[in-house]
Amino acid sequence: MSEKLAPERRTGIEILLPGPVPFAFPEKDADPSPAGRDYPMADAETLLAAYRKMVLGRRFDEQANALARQGRLAVYPSSLGQEACQVAAALALRDDDWLFPTYRDSVALVSRGIDPVGILTLLRGDWHSGYDPVAHRTAPQCTPLATHAPHAVGLAHAERLKGTGTVALALLGDGATSEGDFHEALNLAGVLRAPVVFLVQNNGYAISVPFAAQTAATSLAHRGVGYGVRAEQVDGNDAAAVLAVLATAVEDARTGGGPWLVEALTYRVGPHTSADDPSRYRSPEESEPWRARDPIARLERRLRASGLLDETTVAETADRAEALAGDLRARLAAPPEPDPRTLFDHVFRHPTSQLTEQRTEVEAAWRP
Structure with a gap:
């Protein structure tokens, strides 16, 4: 990786660690809030x-x-x-x-x-x-x-x-x-x-x-x-x-x-x-x-x-x-x-002669 693209290194483990308990909003006013974390409630x-x-x-x-x-x-x-x-x-x-x-x-x-x-x-x-x-x-x-x-x-x-x-x-x-x-x-x-x-x-x-x-x-x-x-x-x-x-x-x-x-x-x-x-x-x-x-x-x-x-x-x-x-x-x-002709779509941008020949054979044998 070039120095130009090298990302800055984070320091400090604390910022990386999750909280001690899963974050949840109190369901009632009397319930305790999770300590140390402050995520804003959506509008x-x-x-x-x-x-x-x-x-x-x-x-x-x-x-x-x-x-x-x-x-x-x-x-x-x-x-x-x-x-x-x-x-x-x-x-x-x-x-x-x-x-x-x-x-x-x-x-x-x-x-x-x-x-x-x-x-x-x-x-x-x-x-x-x-x-x-x-x-x-x-x-x-x-x-x-x-x-x-x-x-x-x-x-x-x-x-x-x-x-x-x-x-x-x-x-x-x-x-x-x-x-x-x-x-x-x-x-x-x-x-x-x-x-x-x-x-x-x-x-x-x-x-x-x-x-x-x-x-x-x-x-x-x-x-x-x-x-x-x-x-x-x-x-x-x-x-x-x-x-x-x-x-x-x-x-x-x-x-x-x-x-x-x-x-x-x-x-x-x-x-x-x-x-x-x-x-x-x-x-x-x-x-x-x-x-x-x-x-x-x-x-x-x-x-x-x-x-x-x-x-x-x-x-x-x-x-x-x-x-x-x-x-x-x-x-x-x-x-x-299903349309069997789609088997030949998106295989190559420019189909090969073999694919073109196979598609022609399928079209001749298949009738919608």
Whole structure:
């Protein structure tokens, strides 16, 4: 690396370490505030937007699960219970920032404004990612764990060199932090001070492997200090807290503060995918405390207590969610009709003579 591009080295471990407990806003005035940390609460408009997007996102998630059971999708990985993380990730970004999602982050994509049918296209056996990544500044959903994390670092560093002020946010699960790509991405991000934020949704399980069997570390956030990456832990079911931490992290990265690692403690209420049977590795009682901490209900209580939410808004939001689900059902009623000629698209910019010959043979044999 040239001296011109070498990043400034951070000094002092304290600035890198997460707080002693996951950050959360007090639910009542009498509750203690987390010591030593001051993340500003989002304004009323943003909190209401988060509520609406979480309700819509959950209804989308429910409908996608139903479509998978009906055989209209090959499989669907639910994010039930993780809506606060998904929606906050989308709201923390500007339109010109980039989101790097995993296969479980469909609700984040809905919140980003991507067509729900396009989001599910990949899961019904159609081509590509189902949406234009450049138009939406959203990378294709990544199924291999953590392989998109280095991509997020590379893009963020390139945008930094161009001086665009663009930030990349990579969504990961706790299982992804056991992969080499995750550690390589953090190391490179720390060295380059790339404007990238890693949001790890620690939902307790990597498929069927519980968190305690994945690592002996007390938290995933503490891994950041080893790479010179600032880290924080947050209550992943407190939408206001996740919004506050991510907004701070994104803007700090944007203004030259370097990368962040945010660990959101949440829970995967549903199965790993629609093809999974979670009763084989956990008891039904285990999820009950987490259902009581439902992120939508928590945000609704906060908004009602502040006088920001009334029955009219709740009913209107529910109606919009049902309309979204109905539109999704209608548009996915028919199976996709693949065109075999697309096999030859996007292979080379200038097709070879062999590809041209093969395409001609397919066109002669295929009749729509």
